[in-house]
Amino acid sequence: MNSIIQNLRTAYHAVYQGEPLLVRAPGRVNIIGEHTDYNEGFVLPAAIDKAIYVAIGKRADQEIHLRAQAFQAQVVTDLSSVRRSEISWANYPLGIVDQLQKNGYHLGGFNLMFDGDIPIGAGLSSSAAVECATIFALNEIFQLNIPKIEMARLAQRAEQTFAGVMCGIMDQFASLFGKKDQVIKLDCRSLNYEYAPLKLDGYKIVLLNTNVEHALGASEFNTRRAECELGVSWVQAHYPEVLSLRDATANMLEQCVAPKDEMIFRRCLYVVQEVERLLEAYKDLQRGDLAALGKKMLQTHAGLSEMYEVSCPELDFLVDAVRDHPAVLGARMMGGGFGGCTINLVRADAVDMLIETTSRAYRQAMGLELSAYIAQIEDGVSALS
Ligand code: GLA
DSSP states (O other): OOHHHHHHHHHHHHHHOSOOEEEEEEEEEESSOOSOGGGTOEEOEEEEEEEEEEEEEEOSSSEEEEEEGGGTEEEEEEGGGOOOOSSGGGHHHHHHHHHHHHTTOOOOOEEEEEEEOSOTTSSSOHHHHHHHHHHHHHHHHTTOOOOHHHHHHHHHHHIIIIIOOOOOSHHHHHHHHOBTTEEEEEETTTOOEEEEEOOOTTEEEEEEEEEEEOTTHHHHHHHHHHHHHHHHHHHHHHOTTOOSGGGOOHHHHHHHTTTTOHHHHHHHHHHHHHHHHHHHHHHHHHHTOHHHHHHHHHHHHHIIIIISOOOOHHHHHHHHHHTTOTTEEEEEEOSSOSEEEEEEEEEGGGHHHHHHHHHHHHHHHHSOOOEEEEEOBOOOOEEEO
16 A cells, blocks of 8 residues: 555544545546537546545534645634635635535535645646545545536536636546546547547656646636637627537638637637547547657647647747657647646657656756656546555
8 A cells, every 4th residue: 555545544543533434536647638628529538646545534513624634734614614715725625515515415524634646736637636536535425326427527616616717527537537548538518438548559658747837827727718618609600509619610710700809719729620639639549550649749739839828938848858859759738738747658768868858958948847757547536445
């Protein structure tokens, strides 16, 4: 058993006594399909070997005691006074409690302590993992019988209402539905999904963390979402059947959006192209054509950087630094943007060298340290015995 779990159990004993239920909920990578989920397109995520662990137990009263080991901090409230907190980490579990109560699920008081090894602000969805671990744990101890798909929706809603990010469903879905060595092709409109084996054939998924987290991330994210919705409303005026960018074509955007606003046009065109690109990339993956997939990852990065404008100099630097390397098939920024990680497809025997040279170049150019992880694809949420 890993040391995080052992320490969490020991800490739970010391603070709350009793034997807790332990739950693991992983972070995620996304192979391709960025900023497509809230446009009802497709995404291609997978759960990884970095996770949030929750230790939870019932209380005899109506109180909620939350502890984040990483911050050595505690928040106490009770079931009848759950509201957004000034303390940002507390909003993830509190948002879940709020959603459960609003949807008619009956809870009692509980103690919840969490820790994990997902780097915060790295674009690996540590916040979704806290939400998913919490909802899964509460479902277990209070026997709520919530279907997993409903957990994903409630956790997404918790993020939107308590963390204030108008996110799509990808992160929560991946943390709950991940499967070892499989990617999930998720249709974010119907929520139909299928798994496909991630056959990497001597390649590794390498995450390069810029270690920058731009404060504008959340507000820019919400702005992008609004820009997409504005574009859709202009298309709808001519094509009422278009309900989201999922339904739009480049021609429709040329006709209805380009004449009105060049920037909104660029945003929408990126999304329309990315939805198409994902469908092609999924075929590449199934065919085992990693080189073709890698090229599309680079195209996605260009779109995110130049058209959707959610990259930053550090992310662009890291993609540029590796893109022509013979052992690198593809590279792009991953997740919401404005910081966090790039995801890279790198030949296994070249990984160490690549990390070393890129770290040096990054330090020289940006004056920052790089962190690198090799992502293993693992199962989604589970209770630990
Ligand atoms: C964040 C959001 C997701 C998704 C990605 C971008 O991770 O939480 O819903 O929109 O950004 O693809």
